[in-house]
Amino acid sequence: MEKNLSRTNINWFPGHMTKALRQMEKELKNVDLLLYCLDARAPMSCLNPKLTELAKNKKIIYVLSKVDLVEKKDLEKFKKLLTKENAQVVAINAVQSNSGKVIFSIARDLLKDKIFSKEEKGISYSLKAMVVGVPNVGKSTLINNLCSFSKTITGNKPGVTKGKQWVVTKEGLVLLDTPGTLWPSFEDERVARNLAYIGSIKDEVLDTTELAFDFIKDISGKYKDLLEKRYNIQIRDGQETIEIFENICMSRNCILKKEELDYDRCGRMILDDFRKGRLGKIILD
Ligand SMILES: Nc1nc2c(ncn2[C@@H]2O[C@H](COP(=O)(O)OP(=O)(O)OP(=O)(O)O)[C@@H](O)[C@H]2O)c(=O)[nH]1
Ligand SMILES: [Mg+2]
Numbered sequence: 001m002e003k004n005l006s007r008t009n010i011n012w013f014p015g016h017m018t019k020a021l022r023q024m025e026k027e028l029k030n031v032d033l034l035l036y037c038l039d040a041r042a043p044m045s046c047l048n049p050k051l052t053e054l055a056k057n058k059k060i061i062y063v064l065s066k067v068d069l070v071e072k073k074d075l076e077k078f079k080k081l082l083t084k085e086n087a088q089v090v091a092i093n094a095v096q097s098n099s100g101k102v103i104f105s106i107a108r109d110l111l112k113d114k115i116f117s118k119e120e121k122g123i124s125y126s127l128k129a130m131v132v133g134v135p136n137v138g139k140s141t142l143i144n145n146l147c148s149f150s151k152t153i154t155g156n157k158p159g160v161t162k163g164k165q166w167v168v169t170k171e172g173l174v175l176l177d178t179p180g181t182l183w184p185s186f187e188d189e190r191v192a193r194n195l196a197y198i199g200s201i202k203d204e205v206l207d208t209t210e211l212a213f214d215f216i217k218d219i220s221g222k223y224k225d226l227l228e229k230r231y232n233i234q235i236r237d238g239q240e241t242i243e244i245f246e247n248i249c250m251s252r253n254c255i256l257k258k259e260e261l262d263y264d265r266c267g268r269m270i271l272d273d274f275r276k277g278r279l280g281k282i283i284l285d
Pocket of ligand 2: 139140141178179180
């Protein structure tokens with residue numbers, strides 16, 4: 001690895017995402033609101049300008065997912081930023097908690113006028129929501145959590161959901177799962193890196209060694225203590241990232257023959273530690 005390692009130029013917008021966005025646009029008229037999933041470790045980076053554009057006339061519930069991987073109190077500022085007249089925010093751990101009731105009641109509150117006018121005419125109305133978000137944020141897991149048994153396929157890599165699937169929650173909210181979608185080019189490289197760190201961009205299109213190097217560079221100021229603790233290393237103020245990376249390599253015995261450091265294995269390990277929450281509670285935004 002070069003000592004003056006340059007930052008990776010990240011881009012991933014395969015054809016199936018364009019198709020998915022087009023289908024979502026068509027389906028939009030059939031739904032009352034959006035459940036817009038954002039990974040709590042990078043909520044603002046997960047805001048897809050394409051989805052935001054699609055959602056501009058819709059009611060939105062922003063679902064901050066994976067809250068078990070962050071300090072809940074650190075989410076307050078994002079909740080304030082995202083809450084609007086037509087948008088509410090809820091923070092959940094989709095793997096464990098049952099958040100169906102709270103999501104159902106927020107949905108009813110956001111659409112109370114529509115429900116009232118239907119009920120006045122004696123029509124019982126089931127609210128319909130489209131679950132959207134960038135890849136791997138937990139859309140399908142959320143849906144499975146809201147239904148009484150697993151209805152959609154989930155997995156810890158981007159691009160698990162392929163087609164469209166309608167399901168009904170225990171409370172009677174009708175949901176449409178959608179494939180994770182990104183946008184054609186990332187204007188802000190930090191946003192692109194954050195999406196790559198949280199696993200929303202396929203690792204196969206990334207150089208994971210460089211990505212892990214960038215990750216250390218991005219977090220070693222704010223989360224120095226977590227790195228020191230996890231890898232049993234000391235980080236000096238202003239220390240070069242390459243030196244920190246090499247210390248992690250040595251401390252974790254990522255060594256090839258002839259005493260050469262195994263940067264690639266070390267890089268994959270660092271990203272995996274972050275993604276699985278073993279590094280500690282980290283917010284990237
Ligand atoms: N720790 C934690 N993991 C979660 C949570 N929600 C989902 N996951 C995990 O995140 C990974 C991705 O979940 P999915 O539900 O498949 O994500 P998705 O948004 O449907 O992904 P695509 O269909 O690929 O866009 C899985 O390994 C889930 O177990 C959560 O609240 N906490
Ligand atoms: Mg999915």
